[in-house]
Amino acid sequence: MSKLTQRKSLEYVKKDYVRTRTMPASWYLASYKYKYNLTHMQPFLEKLKNKKLIGLQCSGCNRVFFPPRLVCGKCLVKPDRWVDLRETGKVATYTVAYLKDTETGEILERPVVLVQQDGADTASMAQLSPEIDFKDTYIGMPIKVHWVENPTGGLMDIEYYDLVEDDAKDLDLRKE
Amino acid sequence: MGRQVAIVSAGYSEHASKRSDVNMAELVSEAVEDCLKKVPSVGFEDIDAYVNGNMPAFEGSNLPELWMTDWMGARNKPLIRVTTGGTTGGTVAIAGYYTVTAGLPGIDTVLAIAFEQQSQGDTSVGLASVAYGELSVLNTLGMSYEHLTRLLSAGAAIGVASYQATNYMRKSKITEEDLARVVVQNRHNAAKTWWAHLKMPNLTIEEVLDTPYISYPLRYGMVCPASDGACAVLFTTEEKAKDMCDIPVYVNGVASVAHESAVLGYDGSGSGQIDPSEQLGAMRSSELAYSQAGISMPRKEIDYAEVYAPFPNQELMWVEKLGLFEETTAPQMYENGVTGLKGELPICCSGGVNSTNAIGASALERPAEAALQIMGKASNQVPKSVHTAIGHGWGGSLNLCTMLVMADEPQRKWR
Numbered sequence: 001m002s003k004l005t006q007r008k009s010l011e012y013v014k015k016d017y018v019r020t021r022t023m024p025a026s027w028y029l030a031s032y033k034y035k036y037n038l039t040h041m042q043p044f045l046e047k048l049k050n051k052k053l054i055g056l057q058c059s060g061c062n063r064v065f066f067p068p069r070l071v072c073g074k075c076l077v078k079p080d081r082w083v084d085l086r087e088t089g090k091v092a093t094y095t096v097a098y099l100k101d102t103e104t105g106e107i108l109e110r111p112v113v114l115v116q117q118d119g120a121d122t123a124s125m126a127q128l129s130p131e132i133d134f135k136d137t138y139i140g141m142p143i144k145v146h147w148v149e150n151p152t153g154g155l156m157d158i159e160y161y162d163l164v165e166d167d168a169k170d171l172d173l174r175k176e
Numbered sequence: 177m178g179r180q181v182a183i184v185s186a187g188y189s190e191h192a193s194k195r196s197d198v199n200m201a202e203l204v205s206e207a208v209e210d211c212l213k214k215v216p217s218v219g220f221e222d223i224d225a226y227v228n229g230n231m232p233a234f235e236g237s238n239l240p241e242l243w244m245t246d247w248m249g250a251r252n253k254p255l256i257r258v259t260t261g262g263t264t265g266g267t268v269a270i271a272g273y274y275t276v277t278a279g280l281p282g283i284d285t286v287l288a289i290a291f292e293q294q295s296q297g298d299t300s301v302g303l304a305s306v307a308y309g310e311l312s313v314l315n316t317l318g319m320s321y322e323h324l325t326r327l328l329s330a331g332a333a334i335g336v337a338s339y340q341a342t343n344y345m346r347k348s349k350i351t352e353e354d355l356a357r358v359v360v361q362n363r364h365n366a367a368k369t370w371w372a373h374l375k376m377p378n379l380t381i382e383e384v385l386d387t388p389y390i391s392y393p394l395r396y397g398m399v400c401p402a403s404d405g406a407c408a409v410l411f412t413t414e415e416k417a418k419d420m421c422d423i424p425v426y427v428n429g430v431a432s433v434a435h436e437s438a439v440l441g442y443d444g445s446g447s448g449q450i451d452p453s454e455q456l457g458a459m460r461s462s463e464l465a466y467s468q469a470g471i472s473m474p475r476k477e478i479d480y481a482e483v484y485a486p487f488p489n490q491e492l493m494w495v496e497k498l499g500l501f502e503e504t505t506a507p508q509m510y511e512n513g514v515t516g517l518k519g520e521l522p523i524c525c526s527g528g529v530n531s532t533n534a535i536g537a538s539a540l541e542r543p544a545e546a547a548l549q550i551m552g553k554a555s556n557q558v559p560k561s562v563h564t565a566i567g568h569g570w571g572g573s574l575n576l577c578t579m580l581v582m583a584d585e586p587q588r589k590w591r
Contacts, residue, residue: 021371022196025236066264085274092450092451092453093342093343093450094339094342095335095338095339095341095342095391095392095393096389096391096392097335097391098388098389098390098391114334114450115341121450122450123450134392139343139346159323
């Protein structure tokens with residue numbers, strides 16, 4: 001039953017070779033081409049050029065996708081209703097990234113937020129205005145789109161989000 | 177109907193940040209050797225098939241499973257490799273379970289192996305194709321990769337975890353001290369585990385809070401290390417298991433569910449989640465696995481849990497989502513010592529992923545450690561007797577959750 005004799009331990013190998021030898025090599029993976037679907041994006045991108053936001057609504061579950069999706073993941077149907085969205089939104093969640101400036105060596109603190117656009121059911125990743133202190137960011141913060149000067153028809157037309165000045169009392173409750 | 181599957185042994189290699197004394201194949205053979213040492217009656221000729229896996233593109237070499245065939249004794253035997261990103265280990269375990277339970281003629285005993293040698297490959301190249309969920313999104317929306325640096329300055333796994341942390345901390349009203357407490361417990365446990373990586377027996381909460389932020393609210397001291405290591409688990413049938421070891425561990429339920437995209441930015445899965453700490457996939461996978469194992473009250477019936485938590489907030493989140501504690505009560509349980517080595521429900525007594533993270537192997541080490549705790553052979557053995565334990569895995573850019581529910585008695589559902 002016992003087959004201990006057939007299994008050799010690696011101990012005798014380690015006795016002879018204390019270290020492995022390292023051979024440098026590189027594996028180039030960084031360049032490839034990809035294709036993307038334009039059919040469901042075209043009206044969205046055209047509206048962005050005019051500084052307008054629209055979302056795609058699923059007729060099955062009435063959820064609004066921003067940015068638009070080709071297929072609704074819940075109903076497996078093609079969302080086909082375009083709805084207008086407001087420029088305001090709120091912070092769904094956030095984190096603070098710490099980046100080292102390669103030239104000065106200074107550590108930059110940049111808040112990275114996920115924004116839920118008012119009227120949309122999904123969140124999208126965005127940046128906050130550099131004027132906002134990262135310590136003041138909180139979940140549920142009201143914000144507003146800040147457009148770039150010359151929109152080109154892409155999601156990068158939203159440069160960052162500005163803070164909406166609002167003294168409503170329910171906002172204080174959200175901060176807690 | 178499928179056969180009842182049992183785990184008879186599990187083994188580890190030593191984990192460290194740089195295992196420069198061995199190469200990838202030798203690292204795997206260390207784990208295989210440790211696994212077979214615990215079952216003296218089993219030799220390589222008794223193993224019928226192999227399942228192998230690691231994180232794709234992290235190792236820097238193509239087809240590593242063919243390279244290490246001889247090192248794990250797989251010559252002339254069926255061998256498959258599965259890779260599912262961070263959950264690779266969990267999927268390897270599930271693939272091993274399926275191979276045995278399928279009842280193929282002549283295949284009874286299966287060795288599942290997961291490994292990672294991160295010091296050898298380029299982790300950032302691997303992450304660029306796997307862990308950045310945004311790449312697929314950028315492809316869909318037709319944006320160039322240059323925008324990635326502008327949009328996603330908090331990238332990869334910690335970028336995902338810090339969003340979960342922000343929302344979890346707001347929901348359960350905890351501070352960073354509560355996160356540090358989890359880290360301290362894990363590092364203390366790791367000090368008693370022979371194969372663990374970060375062993376810090378004298379770490380205090382103040383020391384953790386003294387380190388700089390990597391990505392708010394996670395600090396350098398809270399984050400998992402990058403380790404080299406391997407893990408091997410031996411699966412076999414119920415009949416053979418009784419001959420091989422004293423206490424076979426029966427696998428009664430397995431599940432793997434992905435529900436939503438990990439970075440919710442562009443809603444990869446179409447689920448429309450806006451709260452990253454909601455984790456419906458974890459709830460669903462635990463539900464499925466518990467129902468297979470016949471567990472209706474996980475809080476009372478489970479004695480030991482190993483959860484996949486590279487970051488402390490995730491450990492708090494998972495134990496709630498897997499049904500072990502009520503929502504938002506987990507921080508108090510860590511404070512009161514319920515989850516400690518001598519507590520009522522010990523969690524991650526091996527130090528967890530927080531102390532040892534060889535990415536591909538991590539999710540296999542969870543069920544392996546849980547099985548060893550049931551057998552009573554674990555390095556940091558809990559004093560109370562363990563009858564039912566769970567091993568959980570999480571990873572990929574789509575929040576894939578794997579679950580294995582194990583017990584010292586077989587579930588008689590198939591008969």
